[in-house]
Amino acid sequence: MLSTSYAIIVFVGLLVAWLGRRYSAQKPFRSLPRVGIDPGWFGQRRRAAQTQFYEHGQKLLEQGYAEYKDTPYMIQTCDDERLVVPDKFIEELKNLPDTQLSFKEQLLDRFMGGYTKMDAVRGSDYHREIVRGPLTKSLGNLLPRMKEEAEFALDRTLSGSSSKGTSPWPSTLIFDAIGQITSRIIVDESLSRDPTWLETIMGYTASVAVVSMTMRRLFPALRPVAYWTMECGRKLRADMFKIHGFLVPVIQARRRRVHRGNRRKEHGGKGDSEGPQDILQWLSESAEGKDAQPEQISLKILFLIVAAMHTSAITAIHALYDLCAHPEFIEELRAEATSAIEADGWSTAALLKLPKMESFLKESGRTNSAGIVSFQRHALKPVRLSNGFTIPAGTHICDAADARTRDPALYPSPLEFQPLRFLSPNTETDASSLFSSVAAGDSWFGTGRQACPGRWYASAQIKLVLCLLLLKYDFKYPEGKIERPKNWVHDEKTGPDMEQMILIKERDGRMGEGGGSS
Numbered sequence: 001m002l003s004t005s006y007a008i009i010v011f012v013g014l015l016v017a018w019l020g021r022r023y024s025a026q027k028p029f030r031s032l033p034r035v036g037i038d039p040g041w042f043g044q045r046r047r048a049a050q051t052q053f054y055e056h057g058q059k060l061l062e063q064g065y066a067e068y069k070d071t072p073y074m075i076q077t078c079d080d081e082r083l084v085v086p087d088k089f090i091e092e093l094k095n096l097p098d099t100q101l102s103f104k105e106q107l108l109d110r111f112m113g114g115y116t117k118m119d120a121v122r123g124s125d126y127h128r129e130i131v132r133g134p135l136t137k138s139l140g141n142l143l144p145r146m147k148e149e150a151e152f153a154l155d156r157t158l159s160g161s162s163s164k165g166t167s168p169w170p171s172t173l174i175f176d177a178i179g180q181i182t183s184r185i186i187v188d189e190s191l192s193r194d195p196t197w198l199e200t201i202m203g204y205t206a207s208v209a210v211v212s213m214t215m216r217r218l219f220p221a222l223r224p225v226a227y228w229t230m231e232c233g234r235k236l237r238a239d240m241f242k243i244h245g246f247l248v249p250v251i252q253a254r255r256r257r258v259h260r261g262n263r264r265k266e267h268g269g270k271g272d273s274e275g276p277q278d279i280l281q282w283l284s285e286s287a288e289g290k291d292a293q294p295e296q297i298s299l300k301i302l303f304l305i306v307a308a309m310h311t312s313a314i315t316a317i318h319a320l321y322d323l324c325a326h327p328e329f330i331e332e333l334r335a336e337a338t339s340a341i342e343a344d345g346w347s348t349a350a351l352l353k354l355p356k357m358e359s360f361l362k363e364s365g366r367t368n369s370a371g372i373v374s375f376q377r378h379a380l381k382p383v384r385l386s387n388g389f390t391i392p393a394g395t396h397i398c399d400a401a402d403a404r405t406r407d408p409a410l411y412p413s414p415l416e417f418q419p420l421r422f423l424s425p426n427t428e429t430d431a432s433s434l435f436s437s438v439a440a441g442d443s444w445f446g447t448g449r450q451a452c453p454g455r456w457y458a459s460a461q462i463k464l465v466l467c468l469l470l471l472k473y474d475f476k477y478p479e480g481k482i483e484r485p486k487n488w489v490h491d492e493k494t495g496p497d498m499e500q501m502i503l504i505k506e507r508d509g510r511m512g513e514g515g516g517s518s
């Protein structure tokens with residue numbers, strides 16, 4: 001009897017504490033408007049609200065964008081509740097330090113960093129600094145290598161499928177080219193062309209996506225069990241294990257080489273000349289303490305693979321689809337690329353003389369959002385907005401980037417694809433007209449201080465692949481297909497239809513037209 005009363009008292013105490021926590025967590029947002037179904041005080045309508053967002057998130061955010069220009073509003077997404085911040089406030093937030101508004105923390109949260117091991121980048125920024133520093137600064141030196149890999153991969157994919165009498169999927173063609181370039185930039189050794197390594201790094205991002213999506217929908221207490229028992233968890237662990245198995249011996253061998261060189265120098269001999277110029281080396285040289293352990297370096301490479309590969313490939317696939325849908329523009333871009341490369345060779349200088357391509361890529365980015373929200377940040381400290389509202393610590397914020405791209409006040413005739421919409425008369429001096437620029441606030445690469453540090457590399461890589469395609473190949477949709485395929489939208493993600501065919505042949509006619517059809 002006594003123990004029953006005791007249990008009831010404990011239960012009521014816990015319930016009151018839980019209600020108190022929920023009340024104080026939700027209180028700051030109660031005065032704000034909301035779009036979509038309210039999940040309710042006890043989360044009793046959360047499932048319905050999540051399903052609504054999964055199916056109609058894009059429409060809901062369009063509604064929010066139209067109705068709330070001056071006030072932040074709440075929305076239940078497929079995982080947490082978000083505070084959507086209208087454009088008006090982004091200027092005041094975009095340059096806050098990541099100790100206050102953190103891109104990384106929200107990313108690790110959404111991508112289940114503890115399970116996917118992406119949390120290896122928590123607590124240090126070597127990965128970001130390597131990309132922003134040595135990678136970007138070395139672009140000029142890296143370009144010949146990038147071109148070699150792109151040509152190798154395009155040729156491999158096209159000759160492979162032409163020998164089977166088929167056309168490759170454009171998505172396969174682009175993923176192979178981007179994957180091969182990135183592979184060599186990560187590790188400039190024969191490993192970069194090893195088929196098992198390539199297959200593993202290319203499949204790894206998909207494994208991360210599946211695990212994080214699966215885990216996010218599970219009750220937190222069930223996640224550890226799911227991670228160890230579900231097929232997607234097993235696949236992710238196997239991918240990571242294989243990638244470590246490839247990278248760790250390379251890191252160790254390089255360190256042994258440096259060590260031997262240093263000993264030779266100590267004894268008056270000659271040390272080794274400069275080490276390889278690749279991401280693995282830059283990370284190994286700059287990381288300190290625990291971060292310098294080979295497994296930790298390998299985990300940081302895994303993070304960069306997720307950040308770099310899929311994003312770049314999807315951007316290039318969109319661009320290819322948009323080009324096929326605007327064949328009249330192909331000749332214009334081809335002429336521009338031809339004259340830039342005739343003048344400066346295959347160099348970064350040439351890639352900066354493509355004003356039409358820059359505008360075209362920006363328009364392709366505008367009309368094919370990377371996701372329906374952007375500027376995703378986790379508030380680590382409270383932030384006071386100019387309208388007096390304080391964003392509490394712990395809030396996940398975002399902006400309605402996709403809805404913004406169709407705002408006629410910002411983009412006249414927003415539903416029309418205008419390849420030269422962003423053309424600037426002075427591309428060479430007007431950095432904001434470049435695809436890599438985040439100055440105008442409408443970039444694929446994010447906003448402000450924590451915008452993508454890989455954007456210069458990504459832009460060079462995509463322009464390189466497009467130039468190669470334009471100069472060496474003719475491509476078009478199969479007969480009867482005029483418009484580009486519609487993008488899919490689920491949850492907060494969108495992407496191109498991966499199964500659209502295009503016909504592609506070498507321009508000198510050596511390679512026969514593939515047999516793909518729509």
Ligand code: HEM
Pocket residue numbers: 103104127128131304307308309311312313315370374375376444445446447448450451452453454455457458459
């Ligand atoms: C077209 C390809 C790419 C797109 C569209 C893209 C997009 C983005 C976006 C939107 C962000 C978040 C920025 C924000 O919210 O303001 C980001 C962050 C990041 N990106 Fe990219 N990215 C691309 C390619 C790359 C490449 C090639 C690399 C590396 C070589 C890279 C490395 C990173 C890293 C390390 C971060 C995290 C930065 C941080 O922790 O503050 N990205 N990217």
